Amino acid sequence: MDVMILIGSPSDQEIVKDALDTLKAFDVPFALEVTSAHRSPDRTVELVRRGEAEGTEVFIAVAGKAAHLGGVVAAHTTRPVIGVPVESGGLGGLDALLSTVQMPRGVPVATMGTGKTGAANAALLAVQILAVKNAGLRRKLAEFKGRLAAQVEADSEKVKQGQ
Numbered sequence: 001m002d003v004m005i006l007i008g009s010p011s012d013q014e015i016v017k018d019a020l021d022t023l024k025a026f027d028v029p030f031a032l033e034v035t036s037a038h039r040s041p042d043r044t045v046e047l048v049r050r051g052e053a054e055g056t057e058v059f060i061a062v063a064g065k066a067a068h069l070g071g072v073v074a075a076h077t078t079r080p081v082i083g084v085p086v087e088s089g090g091l092g093g094l095d096a097l098l099s100t101v102q103m104p105r106g107v108p109v110a111t112m113g114t115g116k117t118g119a120a121n122a123a124l125l126a127v128q129i130l131a132v133k134n135a136g137l138r139r140k141l142a143e144f145k146g147r148l149a150a151q152v153e154a155d156s157e158k159v160k161q162g163q
């Protein structure tokens with residue numbers, strides 16, 4: 001699997017729906033596992049080791065509250081780790097954002113925005129990392145960006161017609 005997505009809890013499942021669809025749309029093989037930096041630390045490390053052995057090139061860690069999943073994964077691999085903070089606590093995701101983004105020097109976690117959009121962007125960033133060595137993915141990404149731009153033009157027309 002090129003990408004391994006780790007979510008901290010089944011309650012994070014909804015957050016990664018669009019991210020999974022994104023990876024499917026680009027035909028990128030991925031694995032999805034539930035594991036927690038705090039509740040199942042040994043399983044987390046085992047999954048990173050297994051992912052590395054099976055050819056995972058990018059890890060995505062999705063977690064809320066005191067979100068240390070990305071950091072723990074990054075501590076155990078030299079592959080790029082993308083972190084997605086989840087808005088699951090009473091602090092609106094700021095807790096998870098700061099826990100994920102404020103890594104000590106030497107152990108980076110590429111931290112996305114919070115929630116579903118952050119997760120979808122994590123999937124896209126993973127595709128972009130894989131695309132560095134994959135011309136087919138670069139072509140698909142260029143087409144994707146073309147569709148985004150065309151959508152903005154179509155939206156602008158609709159807005160103007162509504163005036």
Ligand code: RP5
Nearest residue numbers: 008009011063064065086088
């Ligand atoms: C984190 O705590 C999970 O990633 C989840 O976002 C949050 C709440 O988990 P549950 O208590 O719903 O399992 O570890």
